[in-house]
Amino acid sequence: MANLVNIKIDGKNIQAPEGKNLMLVARENGIFIPSLCYYEHIEPPLGTCRTCTCKINGKYGPACTEKVHEGLTVEVDSAELIDTRKALVEMMFAEGNHICPACEKSGNCDLQHMGYELGIAVTRFPHLFKDRIIDYKPSRMVMEHNRCIKCKRCVEEVFTDDGKRVFNYMNRGNETFVGVDYIQEAKLSEAQAINAMKICPTGAIIVRGVSMTAPFGDREFDQQSTQQKKVLKKPTLNRPAITEKKIIATVSLAGCFGCHMSMLDIDTELLDVIELVSFDKSPLTDFKQFTTRCHIGLVEGGCCNSENVETLRKFREHCDILVALGECSVWGGLPSMRNSIPLSECLEEAYLNSVTNEPGGNIIPYHEDLPKILDRVYACNEIVKIDYYIPGCPPSANHIWKAVKNLLWGEEYSILYSEFKYD
Ligand code: SF4
Ligand code: SF4
C-alpha cells in the first residue's frame, strides 16, 4: 500500500496515497476541478485541453498530469483561475463550429456541459468560422471535424482487435486534425464504434444509424453534473425573479444625449426591462424632480456648469447606486477638450469673435438665472462619489443593461468584445 502524503487544496488539509493523480484526489475529497481530456485509464494523462489548470506549488499547470506528493499545495478556486479556465473553454467554442441545438451530442456532450459548468453564455473571443469538412468516408462513422477539440482521447483509446490505431493526428500546428484510418475503422465492431463515439467528449464522432437522442430531461447532463456529483437546478430563464420593480433615474449633463439614445437601442430586451424597472426623474419620462428614492442613477455627461453640479449632487443624494455612463461622465469626454484653453478665451471665441447677424449681439451672456460656466469640465467623480463606471462613446445598449441587471439583481453576465470596444 502506498504511503500517505499530506497535501493542501485551497487551504484544506488532505491525506492521499503518494503518486495518486491529483484530479482523482480532488474528486474524492469533493473538490471540483473542471476537465475535458482527462480519462482515468489513459496513462500518462493526455494534458491536451488545459481545462483543469490550477496553481500547483505556485505555478500554473494542469491538475490531471500531477501526481500528489508530500507538501503539495494546490489552488483551484480563485477568481483568476476560474476565469482562466473559462477563457480556455471559450476558445474551444470560438475555434470550432458548435451549434448545440443541431448537434446529436447535445445534452450528452462534455464540452457543452463544461460550458454550463463554467457559466459560459458567450465567448469573449472572435469566432474563427473555419470551413472544415464533415468526413463521410468511414464506413461506420461520420467524422465532424468542426466539433473536434483535438483532445487526443480517440487517438489513444480506439484500437482494432489486432492493436491498430483507428484515429491519428494529421498535419501540424493550427492545421492539425484527427484523421481516420478507413481500413482500420471498417474493422471495428458496432460496440467498438459506439465506444469511440462515447469516448469523444464532443459530437465529433458519430456512428451511422446510432442515435444519441433522448428527450430533454433524460440526457446525461440534464439533471446532474457527473463531475461535480451534484444535482443541477432545472434550467430557468436567465432573468431575475420580479419581486418589486426597481426604480431608475437618468440624466444627461454635459453630454450629447448619445448614451440615452443607446439605452433605447436595446431592441427586444426593452420589453424585459420595462417589466423589471420603472423610471423616475429622467428625460425618458420628462419627470423634472425626483418623486421617490431610486435604486440606481445613470449619469450621462460631465459637469460644465453650476446647474450640472447641482443636478449631480441631487442624483447622489437620491440614488442608492450612482453610475457614470459614457466617456463624458467618466472623464469629461469631448466637452473637456476646452480644458486646455482658458475659459475667457473660450467665451471670447464663442460669443465675441463668432459671426452673428444680430446688431450688438456680440456679447458674453450674463444673467443671474443662467447657470455659471465652470473654469473647466469636470468628470462626475470629481464632484461626487461614483459607484460604477460604464465606459464607451456611447456604451452599447446590451452593455448598459447587462451592467444594470447585474447591479440590481446580481445577474451574472459576459460582455462580448463587440459590446465593449471603444472605437
Ligand atoms: S459538440 Fe458539444 S459543444 Fe459542440 S455543438 Fe455538439 S453539443 Fe454543442
Ligand atoms: S474526435 Fe473527439 S476524441 Fe478525438 S480528438 Fe476530437 S474531440 Fe477528442
Ligand code: FES
Ligand atoms: S483535463 Fe487536464 S489538461 Fe485536459
